[in-house]
Amino acid sequence: xxxQEKNNIISMITSIIVSVPYxxxxxxxxxxxxxxxxxxxxxxxxxxxxxxxxxxxxEIIVYIVFAILNTIITGEDEVEITDERDNLIALKSTRNSYxxxxxxxxxxxxxxxxSSSPSAMFMILIITGVVSEFTDILSKIxxxxxxx
Amino acid sequence: MSKDFIKNNVKKLRFDNGQxxxxxxxxxxxxxxxxxxxxxNGNYSPSLELAFRIALIFESNIDEVFSYSPNDxxx
Numbered sequence: 001x002x003x004q005e006k007n008n009i010i011s012m013i014t015s016i017i018v019s020v021p022y023x024x025x026x027x028x029x030x031x032x033x034x035x036x037x038x039x040x041x042x043x044x045x046x047x048x049x050x051x052x053x054x055x056x057x058x059e060i061i062v063y064i065v066f067a068i069l070n071t072i073i074t075g076e077d078e079v080e081i082t083d084e085r086d087n088l089i090a091l092k093s094t095r096n097s098y099x100x101x102x103x104x105x106x107x108x109x110x111x112x113x114x115s116s117s118p119s120a121m122f123m124i125l126i127i128t129g130v131v132s133e134f135t136d137i138l139s140k141i142x143x144x145x146x147x148x
Numbered sequence: 149m150s151k152d153f154i155k156n157n158v159k160k161l162r163f164d165n166g167q168x169x170x171x172x173x174x175x176x177x178x179x180x181x182x183x184x185x186x187x188x189n190g191n192y193s194p195s196l197e198l199a200f201r202i203a204l205i206f207e208s209n210i211d212e213v214f215s216y217s218p219n220d221x222x223x
Contacts, residue, residue, distance in 0.1 A: 147191025
């Protein structure tokens with residue numbers, strides 16, 4: 001398994017470990033609190049704002065730990081350069097991720113039009129964010145394994 | 149996909165050039181070893197610039213390193 005594949009698998013695991021429990025916690029909290037409309041909007045705004053740094057910090061910590069463990073176990077130095085193939089794979093994966101996000105965004109607009117509930121829209125947007133992140137990582141793993 | 153169309157002799161040329169390793173070739177042309185592996189396995193078609201750089205390392209013309217054969221796709 002190449003360094004890039006390992007990196008992406010670690011990102012995937014981190015994303016599952018951090019995002020999924022956070023989403024479950026937020027959805028349970030929302031159901032328990034029974035908020036009125038202005039507080040409901042604040043709640044979802046805060047939920048998204050907390051998720052972003054949480055993902056960034058967890059990604060940085062896990063990447064550092066992975067780099068140290070990888071160096072200890074395999075003896076390889078962390079001096080992988082990024083070349084044209086890596087850039088192309090990153091571009092194609094980001095494109096797939098955007099497609100997924102656009103689909104989710106349209107579904108969230110349909111949800112708010114049909115149900116008139118901002119919570120439905122925010123729930124779909126948060127789930128879409130996580131799913132599009134998974135799409136990005138899985139696309140990278142696929143392109144590194146199968147070629148582009 | 150493009151990998152069905154573009155064939156290459158990189159592996160053969162490496163061995164003909166003093167059994168050059170993938171790592172050494174990768175360093176010479178400024179890419180990762182994984183990219184050289186992907187090119188040799190036909191999983192990645194390099195940019196024109198990278199193709200020329202590889203040909204330059206082997207002191208060959210680009211058509212001696214890479215060949216385009218659209219008919220192979222119909223097999």
